[in-house]
Amino acid sequence: MTVLNRRTLIKIGGAAAALPLLGGAAFAQEKLKVAFVLIGTPDDNGWNFGHDTGRKYMLDKIGADKVETTVVTNVAEGPDSERVFRELAQQGHKLIYATSFGFGDYVHKVAKQFPDVKFEWATGNATAANVSTYNAKFHEGRAVVGTIAGMMTKTNTIAYIGSFPIPEVRMGINAYAIAARKVNPEVKIKVVYVDSWFDPAKEADAARALIDQGVDVITQHTDGPAALQVAEERGIVGGFGQGADMSAFAPKAHLTAIIDNWGPHYVKSVQSVLDGTWAEGSVWDGISSGEVEIGKYNEKIPADVVAAAEKVKNDISAGTLHPFAGPIKDNAGTERVAAGDIIDDGEFWAVDWYAEGVEA
Amino acid sequence: MTLDLVIAIIITLVGASTPILLAALGELVVEKSGVLNLGVEGMMLIGAVITVAVVLVTGNHWLAIACAALAAAAAALIFGFLTLSLSANQVATGLALTILGTGFSALFGQPYTGKAVPLLRSPFPPELAADPVWRVIFGYSPLVYFSLIMVFVIWWFLKKTRAGLILRAVGENDLSAHSIGYPVIGVRYLAVAFGGAMAGIAGSCFPLILTPQWVERLTTGRGWIALALVVFAAWRPFRLLGGAYLFGLVMTLEVYAKAAGGGFRVLPSELWAALPYLATILVLVLISMRRGGSSSAPACLGKPFLPTS
Incomplete structure (x- = not known):
């Protein structure tokens, strides 16, 4: 796992932009890159902690040999988040979780430009061909x-x-x-x-x-x-x-x-991207599915x-x-x-x- | 409304007012010397995080408060160096200090989030505070008594001592003070460091009185209220005491009125939350009307001291 803040993301973004030139085909078993965009930090004992715990659970179940994750913390709900989503998509992340309601407009904007990247918007209220929403029945x-x-x-x-x-x-x-x-x-x-x-x-x-x-x-x-x-x-x-x-x-x-237990949902959704079965949808589960x-x-x-x-x-x-x-x-x-x-x-x-x- | 409830409201409002009062007292001295430090919020956060760290490591509240004061004073001296020695813009540097304090406290505080901190309780024997009426006098944290003593000390210092007179002279007319031989920059450094220490102690109030934990941005804007309060009080310590308790009363009445529910709840929730700020605007309007538009601000407030130019 890599923990990034917005500043190091820019630097790594520059380096990563050069990587595809080296030839992606050389990696036969390429890992799925999954990104989590958080509004705060994972040590808040609450909302962000829940999402990060879910990420770790997912890594554990799917296996670090198949998937690698990037966490971007302290992203404000506003126009700047659009840049974060775009950079993550450009770096080859194929599945991006936007874990707060206020990211929605920017997720939808960037999703149009990257049709092969899947986006999932927590607590969101609008889907698109490559944008799903997920929420829990608290x-x-x-x-x-x-x-x-x-x-x-x-x-x-x-x-x-x-x-x-x-x-x-x-x-x-x-x-x-x-x-x-x-x-x-x-x-x-x-x-x-x-x-x-x-x-x-x-x-x-x-x-x-x-x-x-x-x-x-x-x-x-x-x-x-x-x-x-x-x-x-x-x-x-x-x-x-x-x-x-x-x-x-x-x-x-x-x-x-x-x-809040987002783990089961993250496992399901990452697995569906690995299997190629991911589809637009809106998930709202509660106690019965363990969320x-x-x-x-x-x-x-x-x-x-x-x-x-x-x-x-x-x-x-x-x-x-x-x-x-x-x-x-x-x-x-x-x-x-x-x-x-x-x-x-x-x-x-x-x-x-x-x-x-x-x-x- | 029963007597018990009135007492409960008083005790809560004193707790809510104390950090604002302490930070505003420090800022009052800084501004009286002619310096405007907008970094109060940042220094409070530094004080709060240092308090939590020292209490969790050593278990000593007094050491924690001392370290909080020193750390915030050190941060204030960075501001002092930039604005006093290098004559940087005070508004911009003060805002930068708030951003620095917010970032530093978030980074430094990471290992301490998710841990409960023991409160700093009343220094008096519990029997004294057992009766609700006596609790109004004896039931507070030592920081509350300290803040009340400091109101008097700062009033006395500014009004009655020679050093206080020099500090005010530096704030009112730095060139004159300089020409009769007073060290303008030195006086301002001391004032800025004192203001930082007071903001640091104000930060200590959050984990030690109000909510015994560390989380990022724990002070949630109370430093800005303290800044407004100095203007609100027209740079007078006792008026500052009244202003801080008035703010505390409005903030406290809000939650008590909401909790009472029913007929008590005459105002919409958002209006309650806006009341302290509306009160500030109202008082500022009244003050400036009475003074025929002239302000009681120190004449050199916010201006860099450049004796050679």
């Missing part, structure tokens, strides 16, 4: 932790620290609230948006504000362990890791974690709670339980989803209401 994990929160809370007040009121976050809140109220109809869900994906000091203050107002279980939809650390310090029932296991930060408060995992349970969680959480997880995996199965009322009391109905994957992105019990 809200399935929210249903599992919501079950734990509903059963563990003593104050019947649980919380969700959100980044921005976008559909993905709103549906995370709804999945959490619906699952919690299924096991505890008394429970209230307080929501605080911190208006950032990353502001540890503000996330921590949000957690303090929530705990001071009676909350005893917190989950967060931002990229760090700040809220969990406050939960640990204040000695409340607990919270959940987001993206990765965060128990190192809060051994007592860390109840379990929703873990969303639940971490290990804190030993303080009673056995019946673990059993209930495991049942929710297994039922979602088996397809017998849908996180958004009706009847669902919104927080003003209006029925939004009738009994026997569900919110399907298409309707998901258009939901603009909060489920019953949510105070947002």
Whole structure:
């Protein structure tokens, strides 16, 4: 593996441009070159960590003799990313993962110029002949932790620290609230948006504000362990890791974690390029295919709670339980989803209401 | 709203205000000497990462704070060398210092990400802070008490001491100060180093009070608020204290009001987040109206000192 920043990439790009002159045919067994473009660094314990862990898993499964990877870190979501994608394509990468939503426009632009290079855009919403999208159903994990929160809370007040009121976050809140109220109809869900994906000091203050107002279980939809650390310090029932296991930060408060596991998808998609079967598509998997995992349970969680959480997880995996199965009322009391109905994957992105019990 | 909740809000707001207050106090002294250092954010990040590294390696909070102050002061001296000795543009060099601090802290901090740091707790016996009312007085980290003492010390230094008078003279009229024999560049070097040390200690507040960990860009723009606050306070230490706590109050009320939900939530989320900045603009407008448009900024602020020209 080579870790590159944008500057060394330019230098290597210059050297690599001369390489094809030496004759590519000389290498009988040429390795597939795969690139990962990250918005941050792999040691963020969250989003980027998840993608890099997936890359390592893929390398391990496919084998370093068949594939080699390049990681470009700290690429801003903006016009400059276009240059990064173009250089990677020019250097002979045949499969390029753009792991953030804001890369989309530039991926599509460069993809048109390199029709034989495959691009995959994480959390994207538009495909092309050589651009696929992939995403994970994190809200399935929210249903599992919501079950734990509903059963563990003593104050019947649980919380969700959100980044921005976008559909993905709103549906995370709804999945959490619906699952919690299924096991505890008394429970209230307080929501605080911190208006950032990353502001540890503000996330921590949000957690303090929530705990001071009676909350005893917190989950967060931002990229760090700040809220969990406050939960640990204040000695409340607990919270959940987001993206990765965060128990190192809060051994007592860390109840379990929703873990992003991109590995299985990376294995599948790299293998399909090796086999020549890669095709345009849109992947949105969850617990059943292993993209969303639940971490290990804190030993303080009673056995019946673990059993209930495991049942929710297994039922979602088996397809017998849908996180958004009706009847669902919104927080003003209006029925939004009738009994026997569900919110399907298409309707998901258009939901603009909060489920019953949510105070947002 | 119960008394307990009011106390909780006060304790959170004091924590949120302290790093801003410390950094702004340092910058106030720098600007009083006639130098504008826009690198506060970068120096805070250097302070924060050094704090985490030293605490994780030695376990000693005090040593960590001292090292943070020294490291940030050293970074400030790079700025000082470029702007004071080489007369480089202060705005550009200050911005470069922020970029340097951001990059250095990210690189240096890599081995320390993903590790929890022990908090620096109240120096008073826990029994004193057990009662909620007493907690408002005794429940804070030592850095909070330090910041309050520094407000008084800096006010006293600028207002009551001969050295403070010289520093102000250098900032108001460097050529006059030079002509009666005061070392303008030397005074400014000392002020810049002091400002760096204070920004470094402000950086220490993040892992030691607010969120006990290291991640890249941990301070997320608080250094820029500190810079605005110096102008907001019209270069006066006690007004700076009020301003920092007002900012802290607005930031804290935001999360408490959102957490309260329901009728409490009268403003949209984005407007809450914009409030500290709107308050700054409002106060600046009010100040400049009252003074008939004239500013209370040190007269030589941001100008290079070139005695021979």
